[in-house]
Amino acid sequence: MKRVSLLTALTVLTVAFATAHAEDPKPRPRGGFDRPLADTPRFGNPGASPKLTMVDFRALLEHWVDFDANKNQLLEKSEVPELFGKIFDEADLNRDGALDEHERTLVMQPASTTTHTTTATTPPVPVSAAAK
Amino acid sequence: MNTISPVDCQDCVGPAPISTVDRRGFFRLVGGAAVGSLASRLLVNDASAAPLRPVDHVAKPTEELVREFYASLNPFQRTQLVFPWNYTGAGDTPARLGVYNTAIGKAIGETLTKAQRELVERLMMSMSSGDDGWRKITRNGGWDTNDGILSCGAYVFGDPEGDRKFSFLFTGHHLTMRCDGNSEPNTAFGGPIFYGHIVNGYSERNVFNEQTRKVMGVFDALNADQQKHAIIDGHPANRADTVFFPTEGRELPGICGTDLSADQKGLIEGVLKDVLAPYREEDVAEVMDIVRANGGMEKIHLAFYRDTETSEKEPWSYWRLEGPGFVWNFRVLPHVHTYVSVAKV
Numbered sequence: 299m300k301r302v303s304l305l306t307a308l309t310v311l312t313v314a315f316a317t318a319h320a321e322d323p324k325p326r327p328r329g330g331f332d333r334p335l336a337d338t339p340r341f342g343n344p345g346a347s348p349k350l351t352m353v354d355f356r357a358l359l360e361h362w363v364d365f366d367a368n369k370n371q372l373l374e375k376s377e378v379p380e381l382f383g384k385i386f387d388e389a390d391l392n393r394d395g396a397l398d399e400h401e402r403t404l405v406m407q408p409a410s411t412t413t414h415t416t417t418a419t420t421p422p423v424p425v426s427a428a429a430k
Numbered sequence: 431m432n433t434i435s436p437v438d439c440q441d442c443v444g445p446a447p448i449s450t451v452d453r454r455g456f457f458r459l460v461g462g463a464a465v466g467s468l469a470s471r472l473l474v475n476d477a478s479a480a481p482l483r484p485v486d487h488v489a490k491p492t493e494e495l496v497r498e499f500y501a502s503l504n505p506f507q508r509t510q511l512v513f514p515w516n517y518t519g520a521g522d523t524p525a526r527l528g529v530y531n532t533a534i535g536k537a538i539g540e541t542l543t544k545a546q547r548e549l550v551e552r553l554m555m556s557m558s559s560g561d562d563g564w565r566k567i568t569r570n571g572g573w574d575t576n577d578g579i580l581s582c583g584a585y586v587f588g589d590p591e592g593d594r595k596f597s598f599l600f601t602g603h604h605l606t607m608r609c610d611g612n613s614e615p616n617t618a619f620g621g622p623i624f625y626g627h628i629v630n631g632y633s634e635r636n637v638f639n640e641q642t643r644k645v646m647g648v649f650d651a652l653n654a655d656q657q658k659h660a661i662i663d664g665h666p667a668n669r670a671d672t673v674f675f676p677t678e679g680r681e682l683p684g685i686c687g688t689d690l691s692a693d694q695k696g697l698i699e700g701v702l703k704d705v706l707a708p709y710r711e712e713d714v715a716e717v718m719d720i721v722r723a724n725g726g727m728e729k730i731h732l733a734f735y736r737d738t739e740t741s742e743k744e745p746w747s748y749w750r751l752e753g754p755g756f757v758w759n760f761r762v763l764p765h766v767h768t769y770v771s772v773a774k775v
Binding site: 331332333334335336340343344345346347348350354358361364365367376377378379380381382 | 525533
C-alpha cells in the first residue's frame with residue numbers, strides 16, 4: 299500500500315514538474331542579483347556599468363526614429379543614451395556630431411568576425427572595422 | 431579606513447539574489463489596507479490599466495516630475511522602462527515592491543539621453559531634503575558605482591498620467607527608492623527601501639556615520655540594566671528578510687520605549703529624526719503619522735547587535751529599531767546596508 303502511495307506521489311510530482319516547464323519553455327537562469335526587469339540576473343559588482351556592445355548599438359539604431367527628437371533625420375549624440383557615447387563617436391565617421399543615413403547603414407551591416415565590446419572605460423573597436 | 435572602490439563590493443557580490451520576497455513576506459511589506467486590494471491582483475501581469483489611486487491624492491512636485499519623465503520616454507524606451515502596475519518579472523510578487531542592490535533592468539546610461547538623465551536627477555533631488563539629504567542619497571555624488579547615476583536604473587510601474595496607480599522605482603548599488611503618489615496606501619516610501627554606503631559605518635567618511643553616532647549616544651544614556659536588555663549577541667536577518675514586520679505575539683529584541691525615561695525617549699526620537707532627515711517632507715510626515723497610528727514611539731524597540739566583527743572601538747555590527755509596522759535595520763559593519771519598512775498595521 300505504501301509503495302502504491304509513493305508511486306502515486308512520484309507520478310503527481312513528475313506531471314507537475316513537466317507542466318511547470320511546459321508553461322515556461324525558457325526558464326530564466328537563477329543566481330546573481332535579483333533583476334526582475336531583465337532577461338538575466340547580473341553577476342559581479344552591483345555598481346558596475348553594463349558592458350555595451352555593437353550589438354546593443356545596432357538594437358538601439360533599429361529604433362533611431364524614436365530617438366530623433368528634433369526629427370531632422372540625423373541622430374545627434376545628445377539624442378543617444380550616454381553610455382553609448384564612445385561607440386557613437388566611432389560610428390560618426392565625419393565627426394560632425396550626428397549619424398546620417400550612410401553612417402547608420404554602416405553600423406547596421408552585420409559584423410563579420412569579432413564581437414565588439416566596449417564600456418565606459420575600455421576603448422571601442424572602430425565601427426569601420428566592424429562594418430568590414 | 432575603508433579604501434575599496436565603489437564597485438569593489440565583495441560583500442555585495444554574492445551568488446544569491448539580495449531581495450527575493452516570497453509571497454508570505456510580501457503580505458508583511460505593505461500596509462494592511464493595501465493588502466486586501468492587492469491580493470486579488472497579485473498574479474495579474476498584463477498591460478491593462480493600473481487601478482485607480484486614492485481620491486485624496488494631491489499632486490506634488492515630485493509626482494509631477496515623474497509624469498514629466500514618463501512623458502519624455504519615447505516608444506522604444508517605454509518598452510524597456512515602463513511596466514504594468516503588478517508586473518512580477520521572474521518572481522511571483524510585484525517587482526515594484528522589492529528592495530534591490532543594483533539596476534534591476536536596463537540602466538539609465540544605456541536607455542536615457544542626457545536631458546532625461548538630468549530630469550531623473552531632478553526627480554531624485556526632489557525626493558531628498560536639501561543639500562545634505564542629496565549628499566547622503568548620492569553618497570557624495572558617486573552613487574557607489576562606476577559611472578555614477580548612469581549605472582543605476584529608473585523604472586515606472588503603472589500609469590503616472592491621469593488617476594491610475596503608479597510607482598517610480600529607482601534602484602542602484604546600495605539604493606532602492608520610490609515615488610508613488612501614495613498609490614500604495616498606508617505604506618511609507620511606497621514600500622520597503624534600502625540604502626547603504628561602501629564605507630565602514632564607523633568611519634567619518636561614511637555619509638550615514640552621523641546616524642550611528644547618534645544611536646550610540648542613546649546607548650551611552652542607558653543605565654546598566656537597560657544596556658543589558660538592549661544588547662543582543664549575533665545579528666538580525668540580513669537582506670530582504672529584515673523588512674518583514676514582526677508577527678503578532680513575537681517578542682521584539684532590545685529595549686522597549688515603555689522602559690525608557692522621557693529624556694531617553696527624546697534621544698530615540700532624535701535618532702528617528704536623523705535617519706529620516708535625507709528624505710522629503712511628505713515622506714517624513716507619512717512615517718511619523720504611521721508610527722503614531724501604530725502605537726507611537728512607546729512601542730518601538732531599540733537593539734544593538736554584537737558579533738565576531740565588533741570590537742571596543744566598533745561595538746555594534748547592527749542596530750535596529752523595530753515596532754508594529756516599523757523596521758529600521760541598520761548594518762554598520764563591514765559597511766552600511768540599511769533596510770527600512772514602515773506601514774500601518
